Amino acid sequence: MIRVQAEPFDAGAEIEALTHGRTDVGAVVSFQGIVRAEEGGERLTALTLEHYPGMTERELERIEAEARARWPLQASLIVHRYGRMTPGEPIVLVVTVSAHRQAAFDAAAFLMDWLKTQAPFWKLAETSAGAAWVEAKASDDAAAARWQ
Amino acid sequence: MIRVQAEPFDAGAEIEALTHGRTDVGAVVSFQGIVRAEEGGERLTALTLEHYPGMTERELERIEAEARARWPLQASLIVHRYGRMTPGEPIVLVVTVSAHRQAAFDAAAFLMDWLKTQAPFWKLAETSAGAAWVEAKASDDAAAARWQ
Amino acid sequence: MVRIRYFAWLRHKTGIGSEELALPDGVRTARQLGDWLAARSPGFHEAWTSTGVVRMAVNHEHVEDDVELGPDDEVAFFPPVTGG
């Protein structure tokens, strides 16, 4: 399941909803990305996520389908926010549910690595130095490449 | 932080408590282990976790300290239950908090792998075939060995 | 008509979020369309050359430079993504 939304999310409630009442689940891994009050050595005051409606949903669905083809997942969830956020707010949530822990861990790391390099989101950072578009990181490309 | 308890835990509340009000956190990874209604091909009705009070706390603290020496974590938590549980109930929770996602993912996987092979817990499974002690898995030893 | 969309600093520098136009003569691939746009005005030229790599999508899918365009495609130009 994927969702693209402006509103914050409740990670605990999302995890609970995926596993409630199930007795076939052995492992649940979650990842939350949170806005940090720092960008490029400057104090960040706000972060605005622009995205490409239509393509965003398509890419997230494609990435989720790829994870489910690679690992035996019983459920999965990607929630990604767009719009303006302040430090401490959650940006993204990934949850993977499996009978076994290694599948849940690997699939969650994969979803984040692919999402970082494939999903059409762009961050505009407001800092004491002004507003500037965040540059893509070579380390994110390297992280995504290990799943090829 | 580590806790050994008989009571269930609320994963969402535990995650929230670790990150609430912080603006230096970029990544939060959680792992929950849940009792599955299956053991060795039999239908499981209950699982009883025996542990070694005193040694359990010492081992969990040692494993957590090892993770914090290896990765730049801003917070970490291990909660492990003991006693009798039924399918669907949570057994163990690990949460790692870091500025960066790879550290949070690796540290959480490491904590689970080491906990599985080091922390003095033993599972007694009640199934349609009777009560039997769960055997240690070679796959858990292999998972732990990759962090050597 | 091809629908063209611009995101992030390409949107800021071109000053527009989207537009529609007929494929110009001689433009068959996404890369050729980008080159045509970059030569269109000083503002577009600067958008293409001043900041970094420009990526492309056609009909909501990441594509390579040499993908051929159809007459009703939606083509997007944007910097490398930075979500997550």
Next chain:
Amino acid sequence: MVRIRYFAWLRHKTGIGSEELALPDGVRTARQLGDWLAARSPGFHEAWTSTGVVRMAVNHEHVEDDVELGPDDEVAFFPPVTGG
């Protein structure tokens, strides 16, 4: 007095969770204590030999077979752990 603790199937098969005793003559290591206990009665012998590997801890720490015991140590015998 050495305090000895048994867990999981070692507790079930020996029938006791813990006991105290003076280190027997000739017993200097954890392994030697295990061998001495396994030779003590048919029940203990079966506990040691019928099910699988027996692991040891001394004073709440995992140890190898050849660790030397002190007179007031807490020694635990248990199967490979299966928590998590």
